[in-house]
Amino acid sequence: MLKIENLHVSYGGIQALRGISLEVPDGKIVTLIGANGAGKSTTLRTITGLVKASSGSIQWNGGELLGKPIDKIVGAGIAMSPEGRRVFADMSVLENLRIGAYLRKDKAEIEKDVQWVYSLFPRLEERSWQLAGTLSGGEQQMLAVGRALMSRPKLMMLDEPSLGLAPLVVQDIFSIIREINKQGVTVLLIEQNANMALKIADLAYVLETGNITMSGTGAELLANEKVREAYLGKNG
Amino acid sequence: MQYAISILLSGVSLGGQYALIAIGYTMVYGILRLINFAHGDVFMVAGLMMVYLTASLPLAASIPLVLVLTVLLGFIIERAAYKPLREAPRMSVMISAIGVSYLLQNLATYVTGGLPKMYPEIPGISNTITIAGAPTKVVTIVTPILVLALVAALTQLIHHTKVGMAMRAVAKDFETAQLMGIKINAVISATFVIGSFLAAVGSVLYFTNYQSIVPLSGALPGLRAFVAAVFGGIGSIPGAVVGAFIIGLSESVIKGSSWSIFSDAFTFALLIIILVVKPTGLFGEKVTDKV
Numbered sequence: 306m307l308k309i310e311n312l313h314v315s316y317g318g319i320q321a322l323r324g325i326s327l328e329v330p331d332g333k334i335v336t337l338i339g340a341n342g343a344g345k346s347t348t349l350r351t352i353t354g355l356v357k358a359s360s361g362s363i364q365w366n367g368g369e370l371l372g373k374p375i376d377k378i379v380g381a382g383i384a385m386s387p388e389g390r391r392v393f394a395d396m397s398v399l400e401n402l403r404i405g406a407y408l409r410k411d412k413a414e415i416e417k418d419v420q421w422v423y424s425l426f427p428r429l430e431e432r433s434w435q436l437a438g439t440l441s442g443g444e445q446q447m448l449a450v451g452r453a454l455m456s457r458p459k460l461m462m463l464d465e466p467s468l469g470l471a472p473l474v475v476q477d478i479f480s481i482i483r484e485i486n487k488q489g490v491t492v493l494l495i496e497q498n499a500n501m502a503l504k505i506a507d508l509a510y511v512l513e514t515g516n517i518t519m520s521g522t523g524a525e526l527l528a529n530e531k532v533r534e535a536y537l538g539k540n541g
Numbered sequence: 542m543q544y545a546i547s548i549l550l551s552g553v554s555l556g557g558q559y560a561l562i563a564i565g566y567t568m569v570y571g572i573l574r575l576i577n578f579a580h581g582d583v584f585m586v587a588g589l590m591m592v593y594l595t596a597s598l599p600l601a602a603s604i605p606l607v608l609v610l611t612v613l614l615g616f617i618i619e620r621a622a623y624k625p626l627r628e629a630p631r632m633s634v635m636i637s638a639i640g641v642s643y644l645l646q647n648l649a650t651y652v653t654g655g656l657p658k659m660y661p662e663i664p665g666i667s668n669t670i671t672i673a674g675a676p677t678k679v680v681t682i683v684t685p686i687l688v689l690a691l692v693a694a695l696t697q698l699i700h701h702t703k704v705g706m707a708m709r710a711v712a713k714d715f716e717t718a719q720l721m722g723i724k725i726n727a728v729i730s731a732t733f734v735i736g737s738f739l740a741a742v743g744s745v746l747y748f749t750n751y752q753s754i755v756p757l758s759g760a761l762p763g764l765r766a767f768v769a770a771v772f773g774g775i776g777s778i779p780g781a782v783v784g785a786f787i788i789g790l791s792e793s794v795i796k797g798s799s800w801s802i803f804s805d806a807f808t809f810a811l812l813i814i815i816l817v818v819k820p821t822g823l824f825g826e827k828v829t830d831k832v
Contacts, residue, residue, distance in 0.1 A: 355716060379722035391717040393710055404706055408722035456722065 306331050307352070307383075307460060307493070312361035314344075314351050321347040323515040324361065329460065329508075334482070334492040336502040336523065338536055339512035345495040346388055348512070349462050352493075353385050354378045365460075380408050384458035388465045388495075390449040394438030398429050401437050401448055405455030415455070422451040425481055443474035450481065454490075461485060462493045467501065479505055499536035503527040511536075547675035548797040549790070554681040554746075556789025557688035561743030562766035563773070563781035564695070565736030571712045571776040572732050575634050579618055579641035581763015583737055586645055587611040587744035588660065588754045589653065595661040604663075608741045615737025616730055624726065649756035657753035667749055680749045687746070691739060692782055699778070704731055712776075761805070765792070768812045774825025783823060 307329040314322040322344045329335045337345045350356040352363055354375040363370040370378055384405075393401050402422055406415045423430035426447040432440060437448055446466055453461055463482065467475040479501055486492050496502035503509055506523035511532060519526065526532045562584055569577045590610055594603040622641045626634045666680040699705035710718040711728045719725060747762060748754055769788040773780025788808055795804040815822060 353720060355719065374724075375719045376722040376724055379720065385720050387717060387720060391714055393713055393717070395713070396706075396709065400706065404710055404721050404723075407703070407707065452721075 306364075306366060307491075308362075308364040309348075309352075310362045310364070312348075312351065312363065313359045314347055314356060315359055316356075320515055322351070322358075325512070325515070325517045327510050327517060327520070329491060329493050331459075331491050332486070332489065333507040334486050334494060334505055334523075335508045335510070336494040336496060336506040337510050337512055338496055338499040338502055338526075338532075340535075341497075342514070343512040344515045345512055346464055349385060349464050349493070349495060352378075352462065353383065376408065379456055382457070382459035383462065384453040384456045384460070385462040386446075386449040386453040386464065386466060388468065390442075390445045392437040392440070392445050392448050392452070395436055397434050398437055398440070398448060399433045401452050402429075402455050405452035406457075408456060418455055418457065422454055425454075425484065426451055443470050443477070446470060446474075446478055447481070450478070450485075454485065458490060460491045460493060462495075464495050465497060466494070467496060467498045475501060499532070500527075503532075543673070543675045544797070546673050547677055548793050550672065550675065550677050550681045552790035552793030553786065554684040554789070555793055556786035557684040558743045558747040559762065559766040559769050559789050560688050560782045560785035561691070561739045561746070562763060563770040563785045564692075564778055565740050566767050566770040567773070567775055567778060567781040568708075568732050568736050570770070572708065572729055573623065573634070574631055575623065575638060576767070576775075577736075578635070578638040579622075579645060580736065580740060581759040581761075581766070582642050582645035582649075583611060583615055583618070583759070584740045584744045584747075584763055585649065585754070585756065585759025586614060587741040588748045588758060589649055589658065589756075591745060591748070592658045592660060592754060600661070600663060604745060607745065608738060611741035611744070612734050612737045615733040615740075619730060619733040624729075646756050646760075653756060655756065657755045660748045660751055660754050663745070663749055666746075678750065680746055684746050687742070688782070691742065692778070695735070695739075695778065698735075704728070708732060765805075765808055768808055771812060772815050772822055774822030777822070777824040780822055780824030 310326045311324045312322050313324055337348060339345050347356060351358050352370065354373060358371050365381060393404065402419050409415055428444055429447055429451055437445065440448060466478050482492060483505055494502055503523040503526050509521060509523050509526045510517050511519040562580065565580050566577060569575055587607055590607045591603060594606055618641055622637045623634055626637055666683055668679050669676055670679055699708060707723045707728045710721065710723060711725050715725055765788055766785060769784035770781045772787065773784025792804050792808060795801065795807055
């Protein structure tokens with residue numbers, strides 16, 4: 306379980322996170338929704354160690370993550386599919402997957418997991434030798450998710466996986482996220498597409514200018530008046 | 542005919558030596574987007590180490606020791622002068638590189654007293670042989686073969702090993718590489734180690750052709766190798782090698798003609814032309830940012 310307590314993060318003089326606390330229980334899908342600049346990405350980036358926190362704590366299965374180097378955090382079973390996909394454009398699809406398993410040494414198991422990712426995303430198998438930069442946006446997103454899975458994470462963090470994708474592709478991605486979760490991976494999902502995210506989430510938090518203002522199950526927030534107005538674009 | 546052959550041979554050999562330096566420039570640029578101005582001086586320091594080590598040690602011990610110490614020097618330079626500036630603007634790192642360059646030159650002046658130092662004869666590669674009637678040093682033949690072998694090994698390393706994969710990833714995207722669990726500082730150090738190693742090999746081959754070495758001996762070969770790296774497309778290893786052979790050959794041809802004194806002018810004119818006509822060089826990467 307991931308447990309964040311009173312986390313403060315600031316960039317220069319700007320406070321991006323003003324003491325947030327949240328929990329990501331094992332085996333669940335948890336989503337953070339909020340407007341641009343609310344601090345969603347900052348939260349994920351702080352968990353992975355890309356951003357340094359000014360105070361607070363991030364507990365992962367009882368151990369403190371703050372202050373640990375990124376490779377130790379990844380090694381502890383936390384993987385992230387970054388915003389904007391960030392696949393390695395001039396490497397093949399297969400190489401992108403292999404590099405996702407960079408910290409692992411079990412060669413036979415890595416090959417098995419490549420096959421597992423290909424079974425989740427048959428489109429990637431067809432394009433195994435293609436350079437990642439030549440894939441469509443949806444395929445790149447699949448690759449970014451597959452690459453993160455290659456480290457065999459216990460917790461998978463996804464930063465805006467639906468960004469810039471066609472609605473049908475978004476549905477594909479979300480059904481895969483569910484599938485991954487069913488196979489035992491905890492998911493922490495950040496989304497602008499609050500509607501989709503809340504539908505698949507067990508737990509949801511609303512982030513506004515660095516504070517958590519609401520939380521509840523996905524269904525509760527989906528029914529909440531304020532959430533509907535602010536994030537789902539529905540009046541009443 | 543003999544004359545043509547000897548010019549060609551020395552051009553290829555010179556090109557190979559530039560290639561070994563140019564790879565260091567291009568690899569560091571590829572990963573840090575830094576033009577490592579100190580690289581030519583590392584090459585010079587390797588030459589001086591050779592002078593001092595052979596004074597007290599046999600050749601068989603001096604050469605490996607020069608390689609190891611040069612690698613160490615490259616590693617320390619990166620850790621001391623570039624790593625602390627990782628988050629700083631690129632210009633700061635570049636100025637730091639210029640600082641290291643002058644530091645090495647001045648240290649060398651201090652140690653040598655500014656006097657030229659006799660470069661040792663290396664039996665085997667300093668010897669003269671005759672090829673198709675043209676007398677030349679063995680090093681002329683050894684250089685291109687050694688360069689091709691080293692480049693082949695380097696290509697294997699970059700494309701077929703984990704370290705190589707990590708290098709390519711770090712060169713493209715620091716942050717995402719870190720998310721894969723790659724330690725970028727280790728990868729950057731590895732890059733400097735490889736670059737310095739090749740510069741040390743290049744130094745042994747290059748200075749064998751000269752009587753002596755001075756603290757500024759690294760400046761011009763370094764600059765020409767840099768031009769070669771830009772010519773081939775900075776960031777690209779095949780580019781640096783091809784560029785270096787072209788620069789080496791044209792320098793040798795011009796030096797063999799009555800235009801001899803213009804050889805550097807030609808090299809740098811080439812730099813200006815390539816920057817104007819094709820700024821990315823022969824094999825330079827196109828910037829593809831797909832979001």
